Amino acid sequence: MAEPADIAQVRAFNRFYTRIIGLLEEGMHQTLHTLSEARVIYELDKAGTTTSAMVAETLGMDRAQLSRLIGKLVSQDIVAVLPRAGDRRSVPLALTREGREVAKHFNAMSDATAAETLLDPLTAFEQRDLVGSMRRISALLAEPEETTLVLRSSRVGEIGWLIHRQAVLYHLEQGWNGEFETLITRIYADFEAAPSTPAKQLWVAEIEGEVAGSVFVLPAEDGEEGTAQLRMLYVEPMFRGRGVGGRLVTEAVSFAKMSGYKRIMLWTQDCLASARSIYQKAGFVLAKEERHHSFGADLNGQYWVLEL
Amino acid sequence: MAEPADIAQVRAFNRFYTRIIGLLEEGMHQTLHTLSEARVIYELDKAGTTTSAMVAETLGMDRAQLSRLIGKLVSQDIVAVLPRAGDRRSVPLALTREGREVAKHFNAMSDATAAETLLDPLTAFEQRDLVGSMRRISALLAEPEETTLVLRSSRVGEIGWLIHRQAVLYHLEQGWNGEFETLITRIYADFEAAPSTPAKQLWVAEIEGEVAGSVFVLPAEDGEEGTAQLRMLYVEPMFRGRGVGGRLVTEAVSFAKMSGYKRIMLWTQDCLASARSIYQKAGFVLAKEERHHSFGADLNGQYWVLEL
């Protein structure tokens, strides 16, 4: 079971946010429709055509209640019952033209309430923080969906973010101490300071607006001419098992090739098993192993090389 | 009005979390008491002694409903009506011995549900993320309370965090670009790399578990012997106006003095007005001004000095 302090924080948040949601819903009281009617209309608008069962599922609503509610909306000419097709147990439902008007109105009102109550009182910086935290909670607790992975260069603030995430991640997963953070702060600083030729590049993997991983390529420190180094590969635990690491390495390797490097090498620790398998799949071969004591742990450093 | 994408994200989160709260509340259905009874009992347990009006306020509940509900709890010998005192309109309420037992049971059950549903399925890293995001949302949206400010040294991951926060903050507030982040990454790396004598020190200001600000002191780069430099002072917008910056500077100055430095200097930009007033209050005097173009902006750099 989780830490008592964490549980307390989660429960405090639940109480707090129950209140917030209550406040936002109060605003909806001016309308002709009740709150659950509004919710059902919203769902129908979003889905286009659905069935009662689907709405009950996504809204966590009782089927009996929903049946009556939809009956009411049909009599108000907001919802249309379409002819049964395929599975003749279920009844396809959709909004009427009037229903879509009502939905539009609801959306505008909800947008206004959310903006006025939650976002507008905050500065741009705080707004970004709020939205980011919300996105993160959703990503952590929702079932992972089909999502698109984008590779792009870094945005302002993301170098610090990458340092922060990796320091915390390896601290919790591997028990590494602050020395590791110190080291990677230096590594990122050096990457930024490196001249633009020979070619260097950093990629951030983004899924649903979240940083899902990162890697960069630059000329190898003490390597021979024509050797590139791949550094700081990491994938957010939340997004593991979705090919993020593979995509990053593939991209980095083809960049190195295209930039005229003759080989690409990297340094890693053998305790990072999932990273190793990514390197192997990309064609890297183990060149050297070396025990060392760093970051408060006994480690086995590995040098991997790929001739391009 | 806020960005449409932000509003959409906020509303998506509200829908999502409404569902989560609903799921958690379902777990409470096994008890003998209804959900609102449980909530009232929880509030009474937390408050010790309150009045009906207070509970109605914090729970956002109708006074009429609450009146009946409390009547029910009194007849069940869970809530005790204390003799009126002071303001004789209001009736002090408290839990009976039995009521406290019930509350204890509720708490244990709620803790278990929250832990099992939300925290346990996540890794330690993800749990930290979740709890952190929740704390942040609460801090952003709740009314600021009386809180205690703690100054401490940095924890693993916080160097990256400080870089990230300041890069984003000054990007949004001042329009500074990635050059600023590159610069401060280097500055933090150098701080970490600096020898332990002459004395150096970094402070993180913490409020309610959140990083509220930071600053560090180290020997001045090109200064004469005995000159300390104060660097990277920043205060989170959320926690401004609570004396965080003042506390950090006071602490830093007295550290420099105690460590045997003869003077302490700092470099800042005149567009950072609130920082300047903190320096002035601490006794710093403007030594030099210098126009420069950095971080994608025309700036007026200022050197401030305080003889110790």
Next chain:
DNA sequence: TTGAGATAGTTGACTTTGACAACTGAATGC
């Protein structure tokens, strides 16, 4: 093919919640 079991939806009966107005008694403020 057929029959047990699951699924979609409906209906009836009932409790709980929530909203609002009217009211009493006590405090407050000018």
Next chain:
DNA sequence: GCATTCAGTTGTCAAAGTCAACTATCTCAA
């Protein structure tokens, strides 16, 4: 000293939520 505000109670009613029984349909395997 009188109007106003506030804490709490009571009546009334609509909406939300729960539970069980029922029909029509589909699924799947013997």
